[in-house]
Amino acid sequence: MCGPGRNVGVTENGERGTGKMVWNYKEKYQNDPEFKKKERLRQKIYNESEQGRAVKLAHNMSYGNSEHGFITNCIAAAFKPSSCRKRGLWPAITKDEIWKELEKHRLDMKNKYPESDGNLCIYCENSWTYKRSIGTGKRVKHTTNFSIDRIDNNKTYQVGNLGFCCSGCNDKKHHATLELMKNVLRVAKEKELI
Numbered sequence: 001m002c003g004p005g006r007n008v009g010v011t012e013n014g015e016r017g018t019g020k021m022v023w024n025y026k027e028k029y030q031n032d033p034e035f036k037k038k039e040r041l042r043q044k045i046y047n048e049s050e051q052g053r054a055v056k057l058a059h060n061m062s063y064g065n066s067e068h069g070f071i072t073n074c075i076a077a078a079f080k081p082s083s084c085r086k087r088g089l090w091p092a093i094t095k096d097e098i099w100k101e102l103e104k105h106r107l108d109m110k111n112k113y114p115e116s117d118g119n120l121c122i123y124c125e126n127s128w129t130y131k132r133s134i135g136t137g138k139r140v141k142h143t144t145n146f147s148i149d150r151i152d153n154n155k156t157y158q159v160g161n162l163g164f165c166c167s168g169c170n171d172k173k174h175h176a177t178l179e180l181m182k183n184v185l186r187v188a189k190e191k192e193l194i
């Protein structure tokens, strides 16, 4: 993918398609406030146009549907200030550390189920998915989708308290504390239900 026609601007040696581009867009954008203002306006008009909106939607859909994009969004949600305020707990872990914990989880699950790819819910041990409903006009809840649970709800997102799971299991667990679950298990055992 090189040769004439690829870079259509004039390059440092005066020829088309060879050499480095002389005009560096990023540098100009960062250093020329007038240019930046003009470009931002141009972007805004484009983003609001039908074409711009369609391109953005297509991008969001393919990004959100990809595994990496979906997980990135999930991790970002844990750090959302409004959610932190609601939870009353701020993550005590970095985004990078969450990715590392996820890698560990996959390895653990792969050891347990060597024929799997390790992308299994920690609770029900079924495969999780990355389905999105953007653009369909409806908000569909996919219970098989990837989600991150705080195993102990009284603790924040931190190493040792992350449960990579399906959102179905996460939803069912919801606000149940470990204390409550222990009590339910005790009663279930007493009643010989399990």
Ligand SMILES: [Zn+2]
Pocket (backbone or CB within 6 Å): 121, 122, 123, 124, 125, 126, 165, 166, 167, 168, 169, 170
């Ligand atoms: Zn599950």
